[in-house]
Amino acid sequence: MDIAPTASVPPPKAPPGNSATRPGDRIFLGLSKGSGITLLVIMAAIAVFLTWRAVVAIAHNEGNFLTTFEWNPNANPPVFGIAVLAYGTIVSSIIAMVLAVPVAVGIALFISHYAPRRLAAPLGYVVDLLAAVPSIIYGLWGALFLVPHLTGLYQWLDDYLGWTGVFAYDGGAARSLFTAGILLAIMILPIVTNVSREVFKQSPKMHEEAALALGATRWEVVRMAVLPFGRSGVISASMLGLGRALGETMAVATVLSPSFLINVSLLNPGGGTFAQNIAAGFKEAGDLGRDALIASGLVLFVITLLVNGAARLIIARRKEYSGANA
Amino acid sequence: MAKRIDVSGLTAYYGSHKAIEDISMSIEPRSVTAFIGPSGCGKSTFLRTLNRMHEVTPGGRVEGKVMLDNEDLYASGVDPVSVRRTIGMVFQRPNPFPTMSIYDNVAAGLRLNGSYKKSELDDVVEKSLKGANLWNEVKDRLNRPGSGLSGGQQQRLCIARAIAVEPKVLLMDEPCSALDPISTLAIEDLIGELKEQFTIVIVTHNMQQAARVSDRTAFFNLAAIGQPGKLVEIDDTERIFSNPSVQATEDYISGRFG
Numbered sequence: 367m368d369i370a371p372t373a374s375v376p377p378p379k380a381p382p383g384n385s386a387t388r389p390g391d392r393i394f395l396g397l398s399k400g401s402g403i404t405l406l407v408i409m410a411a412i413a414v415f416l417t418w419r420a421v422v423a424i425a426h427n428e429g430n431f432l433t434t435f436e437w438n439p440n441a442n443p444p445v446f447g448i449a450v451l452a453y454g455t456i457v458s459s460i461i462a463m464v465l466a467v468p469v470a471v472g473i474a475l476f477i478s479h480y481a482p483r484r485l486a487a488p489l490g491y492v493v494d495l496l497a498a499v500p501s502i503i504y505g506l507w508g509a510l511f512l513v514p515h516l517t518g519l520y521q522w523l524d525d526y527l528g529w530t531g532v533f534a535y536d537g538g539a540a541r542s543l544f545t546a547g548i549l550l551a552i553m554i555l556p557i558v559t560n561v562s563r564e565v566f567k568q569s570p571k572m573h574e575e576a577a578l579a580l581g582a583t584r585w586e587v588v589r590m591a592v593l594p595f596g597r598s599g600v601i602s603a604s605m606l607g608l609g610r611a612l613g614e615t616m617a618v619a620t621v622l623s624p625s626f627l628i629n630v631s632l633l634n635p636g637g638g639t640f641a642q643n644i645a646a647g648f649k650e651a652g653d654l655g656r657d658a659l660i661a662s663g664l665v666l667f668v669i670t671l672l673v674n675g676a677a678r679l680i681i682a683r684r685k686e687y688s689g690a691n692a
Numbered sequence: 693m694a695k696r697i698d699v700s701g702l703t704a705y706y707g708s709h710k711a712i713e714d715i716s717m718s719i720e721p722r723s724v725t726a727f728i729g730p731s732g733c734g735k736s737t738f739l740r741t742l743n744r745m746h747e748v749t750p751g752g753r754v755e756g757k758v759m760l761d762n763e764d765l766y767a768s769g770v771d772p773v774s775v776r777r778t779i780g781m782v783f784q785r786p787n788p789f790p791t792m793s794i795y796d797n798v799a800a801g802l803r804l805n806g807s808y809k810k811s812e813l814d815d816v817v818e819k820s821l822k823g824a825n826l827w828n829e830v831k832d833r834l835n836r837p838g839s840g841l842s843g844g845q846q847q848r849l850c851i852a853r854a855i856a857v858e859p860k861v862l863l864m865d866e867p868c869s870a871l872d873p874i875s876t877l878a879i880e881d882l883i884g885e886l887k888e889q890f891t892i893v894i895v896t897h898n899m900q901q902a903a904r905v906s907d908r909t910a911f912f913n914l915a916a917i918g919q920p921g922k923l924v925e926i927d928d929t930e931r932i933f934s935n936p937s938v939q940a941t942e943d944y945i946s947g948r949f950g
Contacts, residue, residue: 576788659875
């Protein structure tokens with residue numbers, strides 16, 4: 367709509383250097399500026415909405431919002447707290463990261479530096495495919511296949527590591543935070559792998575050759591020239607994965623049997639995550655219940671922001687040594 | 693310490709394309725041998741066959757013999773990794789490891805070969821940087837990244853990295869082509885000093901440079917684009933530049949061709 371009037375403007379008589387008056391530049395400037403402003407407005411609108419509803423909810427809360435192990439916003443007086451949700455969200459995401467990142471880096475290195483070309487392409491394709499599977503499918507697979515098949519592993523962990531308490535297991539259905547973590551690990555594997563692979567592929571040939579010419583073996587080339595170059599990329603990739611793990615809803619809601627308890631054992635059922643709790647409670651919640659859920663969503667928003675900020679700090683601190691200024 | 697190289701009947705391929713054909717020559721220890729010739733004549737490819745770097749390129753393979761003193765580098769059972777530890781290489785574009793400090797760059801090769809005490813590493817790093825005429829410029833900032841140096845300093849850092857492992861032979865693939873004249877001069881002076889200890893082979897497009905630094909010069913040429921490169925002649929540098937035995941060499945050097 368903006369384009370019609372500008373199209374009729376005759377081409378400028380070309381006083382060169384005054385590029386701001388050229389219609390193409392003006393349209394592009396307007397479009398890019400507009401997109402940027404739109405994004406900021408949407409972000410601000412979400413933040414304002416979340417904060418406003420959260421403040422309403424917290425004002426009515428009779429319990430401590432941060433430390434209460436309970437979620438009864440519809441009771442009289444309303445009592446709810448996010449302690450269990452924050453714990454469950456962070457723990458399941460950490461488990462997912464610990465399991466997924468090393469495997470993802472391994473797959474990415476295999477595809478980019480080890481696999482013969484005939485194998486690398488199909489393997490990359492399969493990983494891409496994994497990323498396209500909807501999360502509810504992962505959830506169903508988790509609930510119907512993973513949960514019944516994990517009891518053996520959990521029993522084994524209990525036999526050897528049960529004394530720590532963290533891996534104690536009393537033999538119930540494996541609908542625990544650890545199961546959620548395993549499922550999340552599988553779900554974030556493709557994105558961490560793909561981003562890492564792209565970064566590794568771009569590691570400069572000249573540095574790999576420098577290592578080779580010093581008499582480095584293939585693994586030593588990877589260690590000297592590929593991994594250091596890809597470090598910030600792997601961190602970014604992990605943060606993308608972590609973002610997905612923190613916010614994942616359906617898959618966690620399907621495999622976890624939620625409860626408002628913090629269990630020392632990761633293997634016994636119980637616990638919950640922000641997203642899972644919102645999905646489970648939103649339909650039946652009253653007005654205050656919805657606001658309470660929104661307040662918990664705001665906390666998730668803040669946690670995600672903090673995680674991203676931390677990642678940027680880590681990357682910036684190593685900037686001088688990154689491959690980018692080579 | 694320095695060793696001689698004898699090449700006989702060497703042919704190198706990229707996939708089905710024959711890049712160089714049937715090259716034989718001897719390279720004397722403690723001397724500088726320069727390779728000159730038009731682009732695409734295979735002089736860099738030939739250089740890379742001398743430390744088995746050619747086969748790193750997908751499809752790269754080699755036929756023929758390369759003898760380092762009495763050891764055939766292409767005999768079955770020879771590990772290319774150990775060949776490369778004996779024959780160092782400096783590349784066209786300075787390529788210090790960007791994620792490592794100056795110190796770590798020089799120590800990188802040693803750390804591959806085994807574990808050393810800190811004091812031993814310190815000694816080798818100092819000796820190598822001095823050997824590369826870089827010590828005075830960087831001794832106060834050994835822990836800064838190598839990528840912060842100028843191009844000429846980076847190239848000397850790469851030379852320090854290559855000589856730190858005390859190779860028998862040092863291969864240089866157009867080491868000055870990305871450098872300004874002053875840095876080039878510094879590297880050329882350095883080559884003159886290094887040949888006391890090492891056998892040096894240098895590829896260059898700059899004929900004045902070949903005339904300045906080398907004792908022997910080899911001229912490569914190719915019949916036509918797509919044809920394999922061949923060795924035309926190798927002789928004392930003085931003779932190549934004054935009175936070469938092949939007409940094509942004289943044409944190339946005097947600028948009547950290529």
